[in-house]
Amino acid sequence: MFTELNSILNATPDSFTQGEFILVSDRQSDASFLIHHFLSFYLRARCKVCFLGLVQSFSHYSAISQRLGVSLTQAREKGQLIFLEGLKESLSILIPQETTTGSQAMDFLRDPTVGLQRLYEFVRSSVSSDGGGEEGVEEWGPPVLLVDDVSVLLSLGVSAGAALDFSHYCRATVCSQLQGNIVMLVRCHGEEAEDDGSDEGSEWLLKGLTHQCSLTLHVQGLPTGYCRDIHGQVEVCWRRRRGDGQHTQKKLFQYKVHDKGASFFAPGTSSAVL
Amino acid sequence: MLSELLQGTDTGAVLIIQDSCSYSGQHLLKSFISAALNKEEPVHVLGFDVSEEELKDGLTASTQRLHFHSAYTDPLGWTNRSAFTVHQFCVEELTHLLKQTSHPKPVTLVIDSLSWILRHMSPPAVCKSLQQLKKGGAVRAVIGLLHADMHQRGTVGSVCHLATSVITVAPGTKGDEAVAKITKRSKLGKVTQDEEIFSIKGDFSVTVVSKTSHAGRRQTEPEEQQMDPTANLTFNIRLSDTEREAKEKLALPFVFSKEKKTALLQSGPGSGRILYEPDANDDYDQEDPDDDLDV
Numbered sequence: 127m128f129t130e131l132n133s134i135l136n137a138t139p140d141s142f143t144q145g146e147f148i149l150v151s152d153r154q155s156d157a158s159f160l161i162h163h164f165l166s167f168y169l170r171a172r173c174k175v176c177f178l179g180l181v182q183s184f185s186h187y188s189a190i191s192q193r194l195g196v197s198l199t200q201a202r203e204k205g206q207l208i209f210l211e212g213l214k215e216s217l218s219i220l221i222p223q224e225t226t227t228g229s230q231a232m233d234f235l236r237d238p239t240v241g242l243q244r245l246y247e248f249v250r251s252s253v254s255s256d257g258g259g260e261e262g263v264e265e266w267g268p269p270v271l272l273v274d275d276v277s278v279l280l281s282l283g284v285s286a287g288a289a290l291d292f293s294h295y296c297r298a299t300v301c302s303q304l305q306g307n308i309v310m311l312v313r314c315h316g317e318e319a320e321d322d323g324s325d326e327g328s329e330w331l332l333k334g335l336t337h338q339c340s341l342t343l344h345v346q347g348l349p350t351g352y353c354r355d356i357h358g359q360v361e362v363c364w365r366r367r368r369g370d371g372q373h374t375q376k377k378l379f380q381y382k383v384h385d386k387g388a389s390f391f392a393p394g395t396s397s398a399v400l
Numbered sequence: 401m402l403s404e405l406l407q408g409t410d411t412g413a414v415l416i417i418q419d420s421c422s423y424s425g426q427h428l429l430k431s432f433i434s435a436a437l438n439k440e441e442p443v444h445v446l447g448f449d450v451s452e453e454e455l456k457d458g459l460t461a462s463t464q465r466l467h468f469h470s471a472y473t474d475p476l477g478w479t480n481r482s483a484f485t486v487h488q489f490c491v492e493e494l495t496h497l498l499k500q501t502s503h504p505k506p507v508t509l510v511i512d513s514l515s516w517i518l519r520h521m522s523p524p525a526v527c528k529s530l531q532q533l534k535k536g537g538a539v540r541a542v543i544g545l546l547h548a549d550m551h552q553r554g555t556v557g558s559v560c561h562l563a564t565s566v567i568t569v570a571p572g573t574k575g576d577e578a579v580a581k582i583t584k585r586s587k588l589g590k591v592t593q594d595e596e597i598f599s600i601k602g603d604f605s606v607t608v609v610s611k612t613s614h615a616g617r618r619q620t621e622p623e624e625q626q627m628d629p630t631a632n633l634t635f636n637i638r639l640s641d642t643e644r645e646a647k648e649k650l651a652l653p654f655v656f657s658k659e660k661k662t663a664l665l666q667s668g669p670g671s672g673r674i675l676y677e678p679d680a681n682d683d684y685d686q687e688d689p690d691d692d693l694d695v
Contacts (some may be wrong), residue, residue, distance in 0.1 A: 246478065291476060298473050302473075338449075375575075
């Protein structure tokens with residue numbers, strides 16, 4: 127959990143806006159440090175977290191979360207964290223064995239044209255409360271869905287339209303119905319092309335998700351090139367605002383990732399420069 | 401022109417609001433809904449993009465005449481709980497839906513958003529349904545929101561061609577202002593275009609700040625050109641008045657004024673005259689030195 131980012135987003139583990147769809151995107155950069163932030167943030171806020179880890183193993187996130195002060199193994203054991211290990215599950219589908227009883231979540235690998243309905247059903251069963259009377263089950267806060275990342279689904283053969291349908295359904299269930307939050311990571315490679323909407327690649331997916339979300343954090347390298355002390359810039363854009371202020375608000379920050387966190391500062395005020 | 405569109409639309413009107421990632425047209429759409437509700441007209445909303453709560457949030461007008469058909473919770477039928485799926489977007493189903501609530505006044509149909517429908521149904525089918533709605537008479541007016549950056553230009557063009565008015569919104573220079581480019585087609589075929597800067601207040605009423613921004617832009621350009629290049633220099637290149645006079649009086653050597661030309665062309669008294677008689681030796685042709693080629 128990065129304290130400076132919390133003050134930028136006006137959120138603390140005790141009080142944060144509910145029903146938010148946060149889109150984290152990057153272009154030719156790596157925004158996964160923000161996913162680790164949100165994971166540790168929502169676990170600290172005692173929310174029920176459903177994490178779709180499609181690109182890395184559980185031990186990877188566990189090791190980094192340890193440095194941020196949160197134990198993923200403990201959270202999983204207590205039932206606070208439901209972790210879909212995409213890499214392991216995909217093996218059980220690609221190399222089916224008689225003993226595998228894994229969830230049907232990664233079924234889209236068998237036939238990508240079918241869409242992500244099964245994955246959505248997995249998410250829905252994870253975030254909806256378990257209902258009656260198990261003793262000793264702790265009450266968790268609002269559900270949170272974290273996806274790392276959505277653009278890898280495009281590489282697996284899923285169409286961008288299916289990915290948008292999936293995110294729409296997740297938003298309808300998690301944000302609107304259960305008043306929880308969603309954080310999704312989208313990665314774009316290459317320049318921002320004016321590609322006319324014809325080829326439905328990651329840029330098109332990014333636009334579609336931007337229309338659906340309420341808060342975007344866009345990570346990019348510095349426009350002037352590589353710098354040892356400043357790892358890049360983050361553009362925070364608040365899209366939907368109810369009540370006060372109808373307009374979208376944008377803010378730009380530069381950041382540096384440390385061993386145990388990341389620091390954010392206004393452009394030009396890095397400690398290396400001042 | 402934006403206020404005219406908000407105030408009233410003629411029968412058989414199709415209004416399309418085009419937006420992009422940088423500025424959402426959702427608030428302008430809510431302004432149109434609010435204006436229609438204020439005129440005590442029934443409004444039916446096909447909600448795909450936002451939930452009912454989010455759409456009704458902030459609308460101060462009485463929502464009694466607002467009928468929300470939720471296609472947000474289950475537009476594709478995945479959970480079998482849907483009130484309206486995207487595949488039900490055709491004239492028969494829509495007329496059936498609208499007939500379920502009877503109204504004395506003509507109905508305005510709001511589609512939020514057309515992009516959702518265009519992603520799942522073919523553009524020709526959507527255009528056909530829109531055209532039938534326009535001519536059909538089941539609704540008085542159709543207002544649709546279209547995310548122009550999500551579709552090919554051809555698709556956007558085809559859908560907007562059907563429309564009687566198209567409003568393209570973009571972010572403005574100041575915080576809560578936005579720019580609207582409006583194209584309106586009248587029934588007789590006349591097309592009017594306009595560009596206005598507007599802002600939307602908390603109760604979804606629209607204030608038009610200024611008409612065209614072109615005049616404003618041209619005003620700033622000559623101001624920029626008047627920047628003085630002789631300022632902020634470490635040496636002096638300015639001219640005093642006497643220096644400027646002397647500079648202007650100076651006759652440049654190769655600029656022929658009228659007097660100089662006549663003086664040179666006419667020989668003055670006493671100057672030498674040149675008499676020339678053509679000489680054979682002067683007629684030397686380099687390509688034919690012996691002058692014996694018959695070319």
